[in-house]
Amino acid sequence: MPEMKKIYLVILLIVIAVAAIGLGYYWYYQVYIKPKEVIVLGTIDKITVLDPAKAYDFFTWEVLNNIGEGLLKYKPGTTELVPGLAESYEVREGGRVYIFKLRKGLKFTDGTPLDAEVVKWSIERQMHLKLDPSWLVTAFVEKVEVIDKYTVAFHLKRPIAYFPALVATVPYFPVSPKAYPWDEAKDSTVGIGPYKVVKWVRDVELRLEVNPDYYGPKPKTKYFIIKFYKDATALKMALEAGEIDIAWRELLPTDIVALKKEGKFNVVEAPSPYIRYIVLRCNQPPFDDVRLRRAIAAAIDRNRICEKVFKGLVTPLYSMVPMGMWSHIDAFKDEYGERNLELARELLREAGFSEDNKFKVELWYTPTHYGTTEADVAALIKESLEETGMIKVELKSAEWATYAAEYIAKGVMPIFLLGWYPDYIDPDNYLTPFLHSEHCGHLGVFYSNSDVDELLEEAMIKPTREERQALYEEVQRILARDAPLIPIFQGRLFLVCKRNIKGVVLDPIMLLRYYLIYKD
Amino acid sequence: MLKAYLIKRALMTIPTMLILLTIIFLIMRVLPGDPVAAIVGTKAPPEVIQSVTRRLGLDQPYHIQYINYLSDLLRGDLGRSMIWGRRPVIDEIMDHFPATLELSISAFMVSILIGIITGTEAARKFRSKFDQVLRFYGILTYSLFIPWFGIMLQLIFSVYLKLLPVGGRIDPFMEPEKITGLYLLDSILTLNIPSFFNALSHLVLPSITLGVYISGVFTRTVRSNMLEVLRKDYITAARARGIPENVVVYRHALKNAFIPILTMMGLQFALLLAGAVLTETTFSWPGMGTFLLERIMYRDYTTVQGTVVFIALLIVSISLLVDIMYAYLDPRIRFR
Numbered sequence: 044m045p046e047m048k049k050i051y052l053v054i055l056l057i058v059i060a061v062a063a064i065g066l067g068y069y070w071y072y073q074v075y076i077k078p079k080e081v082i083v084l085g086t087i088d089k090i091t092v093l094d095p096a097k098a099y100d101f102f103t104w105e106v107l108n109n110i111g112e113g114l115l116k117y118k119p120g121t122t123e124l125v126p127g128l129a130e131s132y133e134v135r136e137g138g139r140v141y142i143f144k145l146r147k148g149l150k151f152t153d154g155t156p157l158d159a160e161v162v163k164w165s166i167e168r169q170m171h172l173k174l175d176p177s178w179l180v181t182a183f184v185e186k187v188e189v190i191d192k193y194t195v196a197f198h199l200k201r202p203i204a205y206f207p208a209l210v211a212t213v214p215y216f217p218v219s220p221k222a223y224p225w226d227e228a229k230d231s232t233v234g235i236g237p238y239k240v241v242k243w244v245r246d247v248e249l250r251l252e253v254n255p256d257y258y259g260p261k262p263k264t265k266y267f268i269i270k271f272y273k274d275a276t277a278l279k280m281a282l283e284a285g286e287i288d289i290a291w292r293e294l295l296p297t298d299i300v301a302l303k304k305e306g307k308f309n310v311v312e313a314p315s316p317y318i319r320y321i322v323l324r325c326n327q328p329p330f331d332d333v334r335l336r337r338a339i340a341a342a343i344d345r346n347r348i349c350e351k352v353f354k355g356l357v358t359p360l361y362s363m364v365p366m367g368m369w370s371h372i373d374a375f376k377d378e379y380g381e382r383n384l385e386l387a388r389e390l391l392r393e394a395g396f397s398e399d400n401k402f403k404v405e406l407w408y409t410p411t412h413y414g415t416t417e418a419d420v421a422a423l424i425k426e427s428l429e430e431t432g433m434i435k436v437e438l439k440s441a442e443w444a445t446y447a448a449e450y451i452a453k454g455v456m457p458i459f460l461l462g463w464y465p466d467y468i469d470p471d472n473y474l475t476p477f478l479h480s481e482h483c484g485h486l487g488v489f490y491s492n493s494d495v496d497e498l499l500e501e502a503m504i505k506p507t508r509e510e511r512q513a514l515y516e517e518v519q520r521i522l523a524r525d526a527p528l529i530p531i532f533q534g535r536l537f538l539v540c541k542r543n544i545k546g547v548v549l550d551p552i553m554l555l556r557y558y559l560i561y562k563d
Numbered sequence: 564m565l566k567a568y569l570i571k572r573a574l575m576t577i578p579t580m581l582i583l584l585t586i587i588f589l590i591m592r593v594l595p596g597d598p599v600a601a602i603v604g605t606k607a608p609p610e611v612i613q614s615v616t617r618r619l620g621l622d623q624p625y626h627i628q629y630i631n632y633l634s635d636l637l638r639g640d641l642g643r644s645m646i647w648g649r650r651p652v653i654d655e656i657m658d659h660f661p662a663t664l665e666l667s668i669s670a671f672m673v674s675i676l677i678g679i680i681t682g683t684e685a686a687r688k689f690r691s692k693f694d695q696v697l698r699f700y701g702i703l704t705y706s707l708f709i710p711w712f713g714i715m716l717q718l719i720f721s722v723y724l725k726l727l728p729v730g731g732r733i734d735p736f737m738e739p740e741k742i743t744g745l746y747l748l749d750s751i752l753t754l755n756i757p758s759f760f761n762a763l764s765h766l767v768l769p770s771i772t773l774g775v776y777i778s779g780v781f782t783r784t785v786r787s788n789m790l791e792v793l794r795k796d797y798i799t800a801a802r803a804r805g806i807p808e809n810v811v812v813y814r815h816a817l818k819n820a821f822i823p824i825l826t827m828m829g830l831q832f833a834l835l836l837a838g839a840v841l842t843e844t845t846f847s848w849p850g851m852g853t854f855l856l857e858r859i860m861y862r863d864y865t866t867v868q869g870t871v872v873f874i875a876l877l878i879v880s881i882s883l884l885v886d887i888m889y890a891y892l893d894p895r896i897r898f899r
Contacts (some may be wrong), residue, residue: 081735081736083735097604099604172611173603173607173608173611174603174604174607174611175603175604175607227649228602244658244849246849246853246857247731247732247847247849248731248735250735266735268735270731270735270847271847272730272847273730273844273845273847273853274844276714277717277729277730277845277846277847280714280717280718280721280722280729280730281729281730283722284717284721284722284725284728284729285725286721286728286729286730286731442860443860444601444860444861444862445862448597448600448601448604449597449600452600
């Protein structure tokens with residue numbers, strides 16, 4: 044046999060042997076090392092900072108809700124608030140003071156006991172740091188007072204009807220003073236929730252294990268692992284290859300449709316209060332002219348976006364308050380119909396534009412933060428606006444870090460796309476941050492209407508839902524008339540998992556409770 | 564003579580590094596985006612913005628920032644990340660570098676193996692159909708779109724055949740005890756055989772993707788150098804002596820054709836280390852490429868600068884090493 048052939052043969056044999064042993068081991072560990080006590084969830088989302096004083100994004104809040112807990116929490120599957128770290132609370136002084144009784148004997152995973160001093164320290168740290176989510180505390184809370192070791196009082200700036208819902212949000216979560224510094228945000232894996240972090244490699248893997256010191260029912264799965272993927276294609280392949288049990292946030296609409304059709308996996312879906320909308324910079328030309336804002340609102344073709352880009356998986360939205368939430372009315376539909384090109388043209392003509400003298404505008408979007416569909420959404424908005432024959436749209440994009448942290452606040456973009464996940468489940472969270480003149484600049488809206496401010500402030504303190512509902516409906520009608528924001532669509536939640544995965548609860552809170560999920 | 568050459572060669576790297584450091588310093592500050600805004604967000608009051616700006620030293624004029632930056636570097640201090648807990652940059656780099664190094668070494672081995680065999684065989688069968696096919700292969704790999712090729716491999720071997728994992732470096736619970744951060748090596752050192760094969764199974768597809776992509780360069784370089792060497796008199800003489808063709812080609816010719824290939828190997832390896840971003844992204848590989856990209860988006864000045872310096876130093880060191888080997892293999896070089 045010639046020498047070369049011998050070499051080739053030896054190489055081939057080595058490769059085959061290595062491959063066989065490797066695949067054998069791989070198969071063995073795929074089958075035996077992933078027992079029922081491990082669930083792997085894949086996502087393309089990211090954790091920003093594991094600090095309730097800094098985190099202000101959906102996914103980090105979800106993780107913090109599984110490794111931490113608030114004084115109150117939502118009962119899974121409902122919007123009903125139930126005791127969390129506090130066993131009870133009472134309201135005094137006409138809604139200006141909330142007194143919470145803490146559960147006794149609780150401790151963080153670093154051994155620090157939970158008491159009223161820790162709660163006070165955590166809230167005061169939020170107020171001191173003044174980072175992104177702190178407004179959820181500083182806008183409402185005047186001070187926190189320790190009454191005794193396990194009793195803490197929140198003194199509010201004014202009565203707030205929905206304060207219990209705020210207390211359930213992440214910025215109100217108590218944190219261990221040993222694990223977090225007073226004067227800066229920090230990543231820490233110390234918590235007090237149903238799970239504790241045992242391993243975290245940023246953007247690679249987060250490994251959670253049952254927290255033996257948690258006061259409540261133990262999670263149903265010992266280890267809950269989150270694997271981070273770079274894009275939706277990789278996520279889908281990981282699901283199909285069996286590497287992950289759950290694909291969450293999120294697969295492409297086309298993939299979800301295909302997976303539903305195939306029927307190999309469970310596709311769990313639920314209505315979501317997640318909304319997408321357009322912001323118009325209404326304190327500067329050209330959108331300080333309400334006719335132009337109304338023209339854009341009339342020309343948008345929501346149905347086309349929902350059908351073409353999202354294959355009908357999302358629903359056209361005609362108010363900032365999402366469908367299914369009390370006080371929602373189809374304000375934009377009442378004002379403009381589903382779409383009204385004639386009205387749009389008329390308004391543009393009134394504003395001095397024509398087919399020969401087109402209204403030129405830059406439409407901004409961010410290419411990845413809201414998924415890879417965003418460029419298509421922007422393109423269809425451009426298309427629908429240009430169908431008036433009197434608008435010329437130039438599409439522009441910027442990465443999220445620049446878009447959010449710089450361009451929005453500085454009012455660089457005349458018209459741009461944004462999305463909103465609720466901080467707390469109340470219509471106030473869909474109206475006040477966007478329309479109250481004191482707050483809306485943070486979201487790039489720069490809208491100022493004293494009537495709206497008054498209505499929102501009044502709604503905030505009215506004790507009954509009926510009284511508040513009338514006020515919020517009025518705000519929505521003004522919103523549609525003035526159009527500083529234009530709602531586009533409301534999302535749905537989709538979670539795709541293996542057939543043996545049970546206990547998935549998708550509810551309006553939108554945060555997945557890992558501790559309820561198990562393998563059958 | 565060799566010593567003088569090496570000193571001269573080492574000194575030449577200083578201006579290169581200085582230019583690179585200056586460029587990266589300026590680029591980071593010219594790009595839109597603000598690290599302070601990334602840290603404090605959009606709602607922070609002015610006093611918080613000012614305090615963070617001061618703490619990061621960004622309130623200083625650019626020339627002072629530049630001097631501080633260079634003096635820190637001279638002391639070997641790459642600084643601390645501006646975001647997420649302000650970890651030392653070197654720690655951040657060391658979290659990601661072993662992944663890139665492991666992928667680079669393994670992809671490099673794949674590319675060398677393919678490149679040498681295909682290049683040599685093409686030269687041997689000069690102008691045959693086989694040669695034409697391999698020449699086409701050389702061009703094809705050059706124009707290969709990594710994400711597409713990677714996804715095809717994932718679809719075939721992971722999704723349909725379920726033989727290899729889609730992405731990542733290792734399965735949960737399979738990590739070997741950390742010694743070097745290179746999973747294959749660590750699992751051998753700790754005699755953790757299951758970890759070794761698990762890590763190996765994760766390494767196969769990204770290595771093939773990246774290895775095939777750069778193998779075309781080697782195929783072409785090996786082929787052209789071999790063609791030249793195979794025409795030399797000593798090869799004809801060796802053949803005339805009746806030495807078997809395989810021995811002539813692989814022992815005598817390849818060895819002599821190897822010097823220019825070595826330079827190419829050094830450069831290619833350095834480029835691989837700089838981060839095969841597309842491969843890392845396709846295979847969710849937690850290496851330097853994706854890390855750097857992410858930090859650029861957050862305008863984490865110190866981490867980006869530190870990482871670029873680290874990569875530049877690596878490239879310069881490898882290039883120096885290649886030059887030394889080159890001078891060693893070909894004594895004429897050192898006199899130039």
